[in-house]
Amino acid sequence: QVQLVESGGGLVQAGGSLRLSCAASGRTISGDAVAWFRQAPGKEREFVLCIDWSSLTYSADSVNGRFTISRDNAKNTVSLQMNSLKPEDTGVYYCASRERGYYSSNTKNYGSWGQGTQVTVAS
Numbered sequence: 001q002v003q004l005v006e007s008g009g010g011l012v013q014a015g016g017s018l019r020l021s022c023a024a025s026g027r028t029i030s031g032d033a034v035a036w037f038r039q040a041p042g043k044e045r046e047f048v049l050c051i052d053w054s055s056l057t058y059s060a061d062s063v064n065g066r067f068t069i070s071r072d073n074a075k076n077t078v079s080l081q082m083n084s085l086k087p088e089d090t091g092v093y094y095c096a097s098r099e100r101g102y103y104s105s106n107t108k109n110y111g112s113w114g115q116g117t118q119v120t121v122a123s
Contacts, residue, residue: 001026001112002024002025002026002027002029002032002097002112003024003025003026003112004022004023004024004095004096004097004112004113004114005022005023005025005114005115006020006021006022006093006094006095006114006115006116006117007020007021007023007117008020008021008117009093009117009118009119010118010119010120011120011122012085012119012120012121012122013121013122014085014086014087014121014122014123015084015085016085016121017081017082017083017084017085018082018085018119019079019080019081019082020036020079020080020082020093020095020117020119021077021078021079021080022034022036022077022078022079022080022095022114023075023076023077024076024077024078024097025076028073028076029071029076029078029097030053030071030073030076031053031099031101032053032097032098032099032101033050033051033052033053033097033098033100033101033102033103033104034050034051034069034071034078034095034096034097035047035048035049035050035051035095035096035097035098035104035105035110036048036049036050036069036078036080036093036094036095036096037093037094037095037096037107038089038091038092038093038094038119039091039092039094039116040088040090040091041091043091045094045107046060047060047105047106047107048060048063048067048080048093049063049067049068049069049080050069050103050104050105051069051070051071051078052101052102052103053101053102054101055070055071056103057069058103058105060105062088063082063089066082066083066084066085067080067081067082067083068080068081069081078095080093080095082119085119085121086121087121087122087123088121089119089121090119090120090121091118091119092116092117092118092119093116093117093118093119094113094114094115094116095113095114096110096112096113096114097110097111097112098110098111098112099111
């Protein structure tokens with residue numbers, strides 16, 4: 001079982017940027033699909049971005065053009081670069097991985113999850 005640890009969250013003003021990192025241990029995730037999800041208070045967890053085994057990326061419409069996902073297989077990490085942040089981007093951000101390395105936006109298809117990191121965007 002892989003362990004995932006997110007870092008890089010914090011408080012930022014609207015229009016600012018943050019970079020989140022997801023570090024994996026226990027096994028390599030180079031062949032996994034890895035996704036970022038987020039959850040705002042009182043709302044369901046929602047898909048943000050995914051990078052598949054071949055490094056193709058998929059994003060939710062709400063973050064398209066503002067957020068990017070990348071992976072560093074040598075470091076066994078996946079990063080989420082968030083630019084032009086909006087107050088509605090506020091929430092807990094989770095990274096998740098699935099050994100079947102194809103894209104999915106469904107939380108049920110991801111078997112490993114991190115503990116989450118809080119992102120707060122002030123208006």
